[in-house]
Amino acid sequence: MEDREAASVSTQKLHSMDSLKAACANCNLRELCVPGGIPIEELVKLDAIVAMRRRVKRGESLFNVGEKFRSLYAVRTGFFKTRITSNDGRDQITGFQVPGELLGFDGVATEHHGVDAIALEDSEVCILPYNELERIARDFQPLQHQLHRVMSREIVREQNVMLLLGTMKAEERVAAFLLNLSERYRHLGYAANEYVLRMTRQEIGSYLGLKLETVSRSFSKFQEQGIIEARGKNIKLLKMEALRKLISATKS
Amino acid sequence: MEDREAASVSTQKLHSMDSLKAACANCNLRELCVPGGIPIEELVKLDAIVAMRRRVKRGESLFNVGEKFRSLYAVRTGFFKTRITSNDGRDQITGFQVPGELLGFDGVATEHHGVDAIALEDSEVCILPYNELERIARDFQPLQHQLHRVMSREIVREQNVMLLLGTMKAEERVAAFLLNLSERYRHLGYAANEYVLRMTRQEIGSYLGLKLETVSRSFSKFQEQGIIEARGKNIKLLKMEALRKLISATKS
DNA sequence: TCGCGGTTTTGATTTTCATCAACAAGTCAT
DNA sequence: ATGACTTGTTGATGAAAATCAAAACCGCGA
Known part of the structure; x- marks a missing residue:
């Protein structure tokens, strides 16, 4: 448990195309995982x-x-969820991560991970050894600043989830x-109005603080209203404006 | 709105004992706001x-x-709340801050604050200009590392609030x-089983995703059960173990 | 292709909490 | 100290979502 990294890197390398050399300078996700104007020579250091x-x-952590x-x-390719678990066995999904997004900031505080990160499909990640990251960030402020920005962004994201969990009704949460x-797929260059969950x-419900039946019913209702089309995991957003309106409902 | 800092520093100085020179090296909260082994000579730089x-x-932001x-x-002395507001006027308290805790990390990502920070009693804070903080953190890794730890801690804290909001019932939330x-007061050296809210x-409810009546009813119920004594804002925790048990209830 | 386990949908019922309302208790300013 | 306003308590009722249950659907491996 304490040394999964080393173990998996060495063992998995033998089996699959694991542990490839990364190349930030060429990575087409660069603008996502390391946005901002970091010059090419510094990317080489990275x-x-x-x-x-x-x-x-898929299914592995x-x-x-x-x-x-x-x-x-x-995340280079694939899709992850992060899950927190309490002493008494409650759990909650704290986020879903798509390509270009960073994982693991919860571990900095205690030096131990506070959540599980589980792949929802076969995925590939770049490994950023934290000590070294801090070291080169020290010599190169823009990277340091960027690191702070990304952590801050995660704080802001979570605050917005708190707002959702604390103030929104079931259908509003699902719409949000x-x-x-949609927004995140669009940002990745995919269609914003059609995607595959x-x-x-159940996992959506866990993230939104709802039961799976409630999520399903919301989907069905939106479908009846012609706002979305949901056949299983295939989702089409037919009236994005209606969805937005659902969120900003009459709530003082 | 854009320049409250400069304005308040210069104007308030004229009126009150505002804008005192800080002194981290002497501050008795040092271990809280800058824990870890930062040597005295670096504290002088700070x-x-x-x-x-x-x-x-009190009441001002x-x-x-x-x-x-x-x-x-x-926060040096006093008590704050932070509040996020959505487009459509929903709001939610995202946290309460006691002495020794840091405020404002939400602003790093966008360079603009994403929440309001409001004093719940007359308070005093140390101002840490962010640019300079980044600059000296660069020359002094332990400080940089500490900064990361504190941000990460905030991420972890918020994840736990998400768990609370997503999975706990009203009384469980109030107990938590x-x-x-209690824990935070204890950490500050105050009594853990008796404090003043x-x-x-309403603010407790906002933080917990509940209505004020529900909070009040939970207090009353705990009181009937002899678990706490609540007379207005004065709280005594009579059976902490019972409170803990309430949280880790029979929940698969 | 068939059948199996997991997932999803839908319905009926129950639980929980919000809402509405009235009153009590505190707090503040004068 | 007094009155006005805010905050807190408690009760009655209603709305939202959870729970329980059954059936339909889907993807996958034998």
Whole structure:
């Protein structure tokens, strides 16, 4: 449990195309995982420490609660969920991560991961060893600043989830969820109004603080209203404006 | 709105004992706002940039949504709440801050504050100009690392609030809230089983995703059960173990 | 292709909490 | 100290979502 990183890198390398050399300078996700104007020569330095990639199969975890924190991860391809678990066995999905997004910031505080990160489809991540990241960030302020920005962005994101969980009704939450996914796919260059869900209704419910039946009913209702088309995991947003209106409902 | 900092520092100085020179090296909260082993000579550098303190009266805000982000703030004395507001006027309290805690990380991402920070009693904060903080953190890794740890801690805290909001029933939330405050007061050296609430039932409710009546009813019920004594804002925790048990209820 | 396990939908019922309302208790300013 | 206003308590009722249950659907491996 304490040393999954080293173990998986060495063992998996033998089996699959695991642990490829990364190359930030060429990565087409660069603007997402390391946005801002970082010049090419500094990206080369980043390459030097972003030593490895790692593949994670669907259903497997990238890291688990309690594991020693060593690295951040940038999702290259695939889809992840992060899940927090309490002493007494409650759990809650705290986020879904798409390509270009960073994982693992929860581990910095305690040096141990506070959530599980689980692949919802076969995925690949870049491994960013944290000590080295801090070291080169020290010599190069823009990277340091960027690191802070990304952490801050995560704080802001979570605050917005708190707002959702604390103040929104079931259908509003579901609408917000669909629009949020849409926005993120759009940002990745995919269609904003049509996508395939990678997670189950149960997982959506866990993220939104709802039961799976409630999520399903919301989908059905939106469908009846002609706002979306939902056949299983295939989602089409037919009236995005209607979805937006649902969120900003008559709520003082 | 854009330049509250400069304005308040210069104007308030004339009136009150505002804007005192800070002194991290002597501050008895040092272990809280800058824990870890930062040697005294580096604290002097920190002093050099932690130029000012600022007083905020009860009900006034330290900063507001949309204001330009310039500084982090360390609570020296008093009590704050942070509040996020959505487009359509929903709002939610995202946290309460006691002495030794840092405020303002939400502003790093966008360079503008994403929440309001409002004093719930007359308070005093140290102003930590962010640019300078980044600059000296660069020359001194332990400080940089500490900064990361504090941000990460905030991420973890918010994840736990998400868990609370997503999975707990009303009384469980209230119990968790009381215990959390207790723990934080204890950490400050105050009694863990007896304290005065600084916020209203409405504000507690907002934080917990509940209505004020529900909070009030939970208090009353705990009181009937002899678990707490609540007379207005004065709280005594009579059976902490019972409170803990309430949280880890029979929930698969 | 068939059948199986997991997922999703839909319905009926129950639980929880919000809402509405009235009053009590505190707090503040004068 | 007094009155006005805010905050808190408690009760009655209603709305929203959870729970329980059954059936339909889907994807996958034998």
